[in-house]
Each structure stands twice: as C-alpha cells, then as structure tokens.
Amino acid sequence: MTAAKPFRELCAEHGIAVTHQRQILYEVMQGMHGHPSPEEIYAEVKRQVPSISLATVYKNIHLFVESGVLREVSLHHGSQRVEMNRDEHHHLVCSKCKSISDIDEKVLGVLPKRRKLAGGFLVERYAVDVIGLCANCQQG
C-alpha cells in the first residue's frame, strides 16, 4: 500500500498551514477504515479535540480533497439526478466542473460478465465513471 507521508511534509508540498486541528484530523483519518462521512470523522476527532467544530472538519476535508491529500468516494454525491438515456452507457465525469456526460457502453470495452464475486456479492451491472477533464475545463 502507498506509504503515508508525514503530515508536515504534505502541508509543505501543498502550501497549507500546519494547525493543531489539521494535524489531529489527519492522524485520526489515517486510523479510520471504510468510507466515513464528515460527521463520523468529526465525532472521532472530537474525542481528541473536544472544542473542534463541524465547520472546521468540513473546511479541512475540502482542503484535503482539493489538494489531493484525500479522495472522495464519489464525485456525484450532491443532489439526486435521474437517468434519461435508456441505452446502456457509462459516464464521463469532469473532476473540475463536475459535469456528467454519457458514453456508450461499447466504447469502453467489455467488463467481465461474472455473476458472483468473492465475498458473495451478486453482480447486477457495472457503472463506470471515467474521471478526467472535459474539453472546456482543459482550456482553463
């Protein structure tokens, strides 16, 4: 697995200040597993820094995500969106402007047709997000 860098080093690389809250936030997250929500992270950090506010957790998660220290589970976690394209397709998601466009399933090539995965997961379908920069955002 990718080695964890010292926090001060990360901050230096990304030009952000080393505050006590950030330090603890980072350490606590290192020790978490799965896909925690900001609230869950907040609860965990609060045990070490009882005075921390949820707003600070949000602000710093943003900062970490923007600077690439952290990754979000999904680029489309905002409001609900409904699929109008009834053909089988996948999505191109722009990491900058978050726009979503469709790409025909066949263009991406075929994923394994397995029905059952180790762990007993029963596969219904694949949903692929091709993440990158849309033509517009490349110009910026």
Add this chain to the structure above:
Amino acid sequence: MTAAKPFRELCAEHGIAVTHQRQILYEVMQGMHGHPSPEEIYAEVKRQVPSISLATVYKNIHLFVESGVLREVSLHHGSQRVEMNRDEHHHLVCSKCKSISDIDEKVLGVLPKRRKLAGGFLVERYAVDVIGLCANCQQG
C-alpha cells in the same frame, strides 16, 4: 434504443395507480435529456400541472426508481464520503442497502489505458461501481 412502454402498462406491471400527475410526470421525463434534478423535472411538469407539488415529484421519482421504471445516475448521491483505502480499488455497491465495500482494481480486469476520448475528454482514471446485492441482502 429501448422502446418506451405505454405508461398504463408500466403501472400495471408494477402495481401502481395511474394518476394524472404520474402520467404527466412520466411523459415530461420521456422528453427530457441528460441528468435532470428533481427540481428541474418539477419545473418542467409544473408547466402542465401548475398545482403539482415538489413533494409529489420526489415521491414519484422514488417510486419510479424503486420499481425500476427509472434509474438514478448514482447510488451514492447522499452525503459526502471520504476514501480511506489508499490502494487503487473500485467499489461494490449494494442496490438494496446501499452499502459500499472495496474491491481491488486488479480483480476487475484492465480497462483501456486511453488518455483521450472522442469529444476531447482527457481521462485521469476510472471509477467502477459494481452494482448488485451484497451477501446480506441476498438472504432477504
């Protein structure tokens, strides 16, 4: 592209009542493109049924999604989630309980390493959701 079934037929298949609002909602959505939000759909429907409420739109979108008439763009559109697994991986998403677990990138097989797609989209990475039923939900 998949043929559009008559609305009454769909309702019969799924055992839901045919109301005026539902009928118009369905028709309006047929004519929309892309990935509209409930608000956008509401605005469109309101032109034909000015008295309709946003709550009704939400309730019926849910109903349509549950019964398979409609598909959501993303199964994880709720609150933000942060990725703690620093290895390259994809996600198993349960369509019933919405739980997310990780699956190593290598298990799924390799996606094309193309950098640029038609339309000028610059590929950074792929994020695959394997959608299906987790071991727990299969028992239900």
Add this chain to the structure above:
DNA sequence: ATTTCTGCAAAACCTTTGCAAGCCG
C-alpha cells in the same frame, strides 16, 4: 368503500458562510 395519492407546511438533514477572535509563519 378502501386504499392510495396529492398538496401543503413543517421538519430534518447536510453543507456552507460571515464574522470576530486566535494562531501560524
């Protein structure tokens, strides 16, 4: 006649923002 659905308004989330005080470099 019953069950289901609608519209309204209020509530429940989740996230962002403005600001004064405090910390970092």
Add this chain to the structure above:
DNA sequence: CGGCTTGCAAAGGTTTTGCAGAAAT
C-alpha cells in the same frame, strides 16, 4: 505584524414527513 484558520451561529439547499382532503380501483 499580516494572513490564514477556528468556532460559533445563522443561513442555504435538498429531501422527507405528517396530515387532511381528493382521487383511483
């Protein structure tokens, strides 16, 4: 110091809920 950061409280956006009246089967 000067600028960035924090904590608080308030605001903002999205989605859900309870309920009484209306519509569907």
